[in-house]
């Protein structure tokens with residue numbers, strides 16, 4: 001079986017993957033104007049400052065949009081069919097949407113607005129943040 005492709009961190013996204021490896025979700029924040037942005041960039045997209053830092057976020061999110069993939073476009077994904085590619089809106093970083101997979105859910109049960117929480121998937125040397133429906137206490 002072929003392994004799923006892993007993201008390749010670069011100089012701007014390295015903090016994101018390093019935090020994920022520690023079980024934390026972080027986005028890029030501007031130290032000058034406070035803007036948060038995703039994906040990471042070389043400069044603040046609001047004020048062009050290069051003073052950027054990693055800001056931890058809770059990992060709670062809301063499903064914004066999704067599509068269900070029923071045909072594997074790479075053999076590594078065959079066993080995951082059907083799977084969901086989604087954009088999720090971070091609850092404590094307004095305007096930030098992360099493209100991700102929704103895991104641990106029947107795609108038919110998902111809809112925009114659903115509450116989600118981050119989980120982490122190990123792919124080779126890289127830890128990939130993914131999201132699942134928020135787990136209710138006691139179930």
Ligand SMILES: [Zn+2]
Pocket residue numbers: 030031032033034035044045046047048049
């Ligand atoms: Zn800024």
